[in-house]
Amino acid sequence: MDNEDQIIGIKDVAKAANVALATVDRVIHNRAGVSIKTKEKVLKVIEKMGYKPNIMASNLSKSKKTIIGVLIPDISESSGYWEFPLQGIIKAQKELAQYRIKIKTFTFKQDNSKEVRKKILELINSDIQGLILTSKFADEIQILLQDCKEKERPCVFIDSNIRKMDALCSIQQPLYESGELAAQLFNYCFDEGEILILHLKDTMDTEDIIGLKENGINGYLQEKKSLITTRTLVITDFNEDTIDTVLTQTLKENPKIKGVFIPNSKVAHIANYLEKRAGEKIYLIGYDFFKEDIEYLEKEIIDFLICQRPEEQGYQAVYKLFENLILKKAVENEIIMPLDILTKKNYKYY
Amino acid sequence: MDNEDQIIGIKDVAKAANVALATVDRVIHNRAGVSIKTKEKVLKVIEKMGYKPNIMASNLSKSKKTIIGVLIPDISESSGYWEFPLQGIIKAQKELAQYRIKIKTFTFKQDNSKEVRKKILELINSDIQGLILTSKFADEIQILLQDCKEKERPCVFIDSNIRKMDALCSIQQPLYESGELAAQLFNYCFDEGEILILHLKDTMDTEDIIGLKENGINGYLQEKKSLITTRTLVITDFNEDTIDTVLTQTLKENPKIKGVFIPNSKVAHIANYLEKRAGEKIYLIGYDFFKEDIEYLEKEIIDFLICQRPEEQGYQAVYKLFENLILKKAVENEIIMPLDILTKKNYKYY
DNA sequence: CTGAAAGCGCTTACAG
DNA sequence: CTGAAAGCGCTTACAG
Numbered sequence: 001m002d003n004e005d006q007i008i009g010i011k012d013v014a015k016a017a018n019v020a021l022a023t024v025d026r027v028i029h030n031r032a033g034v035s036i037k038t039k040e041k042v043l044k045v046i047e048k049m050g051y052k053p054n055i056m057a058s059n060l061s062k063s064k065k066t067i068i069g070v071l072i073p074d075i076s077e078s079s080g081y082w083e084f085p086l087q088g089i090i091k092a093q094k095e096l097a098q099y100r101i102k103i104k105t106f107t108f109k110q111d112n113s114k115e116v117r118k119k120i121l122e123l124i125n126s127d128i129q130g131l132i133l134t135s136k137f138a139d140e141i142q143i144l145l146q147d148c149k150e151k152e153r154p155c156v157f158i159d160s161n162i163r164k165m166d167a168l169c170s171i172q173q174p175l176y177e178s179g180e181l182a183a184q185l186f187n188y189c190f191d192e193g194e195i196l197i198l199h200l201k202d203t204m205d206t207e208d209i210i211g212l213k214e215n216g217i218n219g220y221l222q223e224k225k226s227l228i229t230t231r232t233l234v235i236t237d238f239n240e241d242t243i244d245t246v247l248t249q250t251l252k253e254n255p256k257i258k259g260v261f262i263p264n265s266k267v268a269h270i271a272n273y274l275e276k277r278a279g280e281k282i283y284l285i286g287y288d289f290f291k292e293d294i295e296y297l298e299k300e301i302i303d304f305l306i307c308q309r310p311e312e313q314g315y316q317a318v319y320k321l322f323e324n325l326i327l328k329k330a331v332e333n334e335i336i337m338p339l340d341i342l343t344k345k346n347y348k349y350y
Numbered sequence: 351m352d353n354e355d356q357i358i359g360i361k362d363v364a365k366a367a368n369v370a371l372a373t374v375d376r377v378i379h380n381r382a383g384v385s386i387k388t389k390e391k392v393l394k395v396i397e398k399m400g401y402k403p404n405i406m407a408s409n410l411s412k413s414k415k416t417i418i419g420v421l422i423p424d425i426s427e428s429s430g431y432w433e434f435p436l437q438g439i440i441k442a443q444k445e446l447a448q449y450r451i452k453i454k455t456f457t458f459k460q461d462n463s464k465e466v467r468k469k470i471l472e473l474i475n476s477d478i479q480g481l482i483l484t485s486k487f488a489d490e491i492q493i494l495l496q497d498c499k500e501k502e503r504p505c506v507f508i509d510s511n512i513r514k515m516d517a518l519c520s521i522q523q524p525l526y527e528s529g530e531l532a533a534q535l536f537n538y539c540f541d542e543g544e545i546l547i548l549h550l551k552d553t554m555d556t557e558d559i560i561g562l563k564e565n566g567i568n569g570y571l572q573e574k575k576s577l578i579t580t581r582t583l584v585i586t587d588f589n590e591d592t593i594d595t596v597l598t599q600t601l602k603e604n605p606k607i608k609g610v611f612i613p614n615s616k617v618a619h620i621a622n623y624l625e626k627r628a629g630e631k632i633y634l635i636g637y638d639f640f641k642e643d644i645e646y647l648e649k650e651i652i653d654f655l656i657c658q659r660p661e662e663q664g665y666q667a668v669y670k671l672f673e674n675l676i677l678k679k680a681v682e683n684e685i686i687m688p689l690d691i692l693t694k695k696n697y698k699y700y
Numbered sequence: 701c702t703g704a705a706a707g708c709g710c711t712t713a714c715a716g
Numbered sequence: 717c718t719g720a721a722a723g724c725g726c727t728t729a730c731a732g
Binding site: 007021055061 | 709711
């Protein structure tokens with residue numbers, strides 16, 4: 001099957017089909033200006049000879065570079081979460097520099113929807129060939145998606161929670177399942193008692209995300225017929241004082257609480273509180289891995305972190321666009337990220 | 351700093367240094383036949399102009415392919431473990447087919463050291479430019495390493511437990527730390543009792559590997575001043591009957607046993623036993639992820655699996671050789687694999 | 701020790 | 717609609 005050394009090129013195809021190189025090139029790239037007859041003839045020869053284009057030669061001779069747009073929140077926001085996908089994007093870009101891939105980043109403040117719209121307009125009018133973005137602004141982003149569709153600019157979603165039909169690829173996080181996982185881990189730590197699902201509001205979190213995780217927790221507990229119950233608490237204004245007051249009260253009124261679940265990356269705030277608090281051990285599970293969490297992992301105040309390889313999401317996104325735009329490969333429509341579990345004893349290797 | 355569009359090539363360097371293209375090429379590749387004076391002049395220009403070779407052009411014009419040798423056990427052995435690194439190797443090879451990378455696989459039966467030596471000889475006399483191997487046959491492999499050193503064939507170790515000085519790169523698994531991690535997980539499941547460290551002997555496991563994991567467990571328990579103790583049991587001939595007899599007796603004599611730790615990938619054998627056994631829940635932690643484990647993860651008979659991304663190890667190994675041999679990049683001397691934790695609730699996304 | 705020229709497998713104007 | 721030719725940035729004989 002693998003015809004070994006005999007690498008056959010466009011020249012061989014041209015000779016066999018009795019046409020010029022340029023014609024074969026036109027057929028390969030589906031460019032206009034070839035008669036149906038010729039096209040079919042060439043395609044048949046390509047098929048028969050098993051011709052595979054040589055990307056290196058292709059890229060070497062092609063003049064223009066490929067520009068990928070990136071639309072994400074400022075890295076200074078959301079505890080700096082977006083720094084990681086961006087790092088992954090940059091890493092991939094460096095690896096692919098040979099292929100003349102450029103990244104154009106468009107960032108915005110999350111609570112500033114005027115700015116979001118401005119950046120979207122900039123993107124529409126820019127010379128990008130592909131786009132990486134996050135799925136969290138359902139409304140504003142429709143125009144952009146529509147525009148990309150018309151211009152045939154492939155889009156890749158990262159940090160996505162639903163499968164986008166028009167996207168080239170959605171890099172997804174299984175939210176419900178991450179809730180199940182958290183519940184399973186709590187269930188290893190205690191047999192009965194209560195899990196406090198504590199929502200420290202961040203502009204980026206939609207109710208969807210929290211809700212799915214919460215459902216996952218309850219789903220697991222039901223499935224296991226566990227004696228553990230859950231209770232949800234939302235804190236909007238989460239400075240240290242508020243947390244102190246609200247949590248002290250909640251824990252006092254509900255002595256059955258043995259675990260706290262933070263469905264976003266704000267877990268360090270709560271760890272800070274729990275550390276100072278006297279009393280029985282309370283198990284703590286959160287999301288995402290930040291420097292400020294290390295101290296609490298070490299002390300086992302944070303017991304588990306559930307992570308979704310944010311860096312790899314950015315990295316993969318660039319590669320998927322690269323495969324589509326440059327290698328002209330088929331790309332899977334959705335990539336589901338693993339649910340990584342981090343503890344004191346394995347975070348160092350993450 | 352990034353001189354943008356102005357990509358400067360060998361031609362620009364040649365012109366600036368007032369020499370021919372071929373001379374610049376000779377300098378770049380450190381080939382013989384250039385006077386020191388010319389060489390220095392060219393190097394200076396390269397430095398000043400910030401010349402970066404274009405790998406695509408380089409590869410396109412170079413005629414020969416790069417052959418990478420792989421020395422690993424038969425994939426039919428060790429519960430099929432080696433299938434995974436091999437898959438990773440093949441995946442990388444396919445991705446890099448454009449760079450004319452070929453893989454030559456040399457496999458052997460693990461208990462057949464005559465065959466190992468034969469394959470080593472074959473490797474030495476082969477036309478490989480680089481080598482991927484595993485570090486588990488310290489003795490036989492010395493000759494091979496020495497030979498590779500002399501011929502300047504870079505070696506990458508996978509599934510490695512020590513850092514090899516002469517290797518291009520060792521892809522390592524933190525063994526001690528994985529033991530610590532297992533202990534931490536057990537400690538979440540129960541506060542006191544005994545962990546049975548059960549060693550089902552496999553030809554590949556050296557005492558080192560098991561010992562380090564065991565030390566990790568004990569290290570964690572001491573550090574935590576835990577009330578949990580450990581007990582070690584070795585079963586050499588592990589057919590179903592032996593396991594049944596030995597384990598039934600051991601568990602009867604040691605009713606404090608609440609957890610079983612399997613330091614290799616044989617955990618399904620024990621899960622099979624524990625499933626049929628009546629009595630209190632016994633927590634079970636093992637290594638590596640195989641199809642036969644799924645059933646037991648689902649039933650939570652196996653509680654946690656510690657995995658080391660075997661596929662990625664093979665994949666990375668090829669990429670490191672690729673970077674070294676073809677891209678002429680510097681390669682990190684050691685890569686430490688993460689300790690992934692798998693449970694019923696996240697294995698599907700692995 | 702040094703250089704001129706052909707060629708790697710494509711793409712891209714340009715001419716017909 | 718089709719083709720001949722130059723060029724992408726290197727490497728590789730070959731000649732001197």
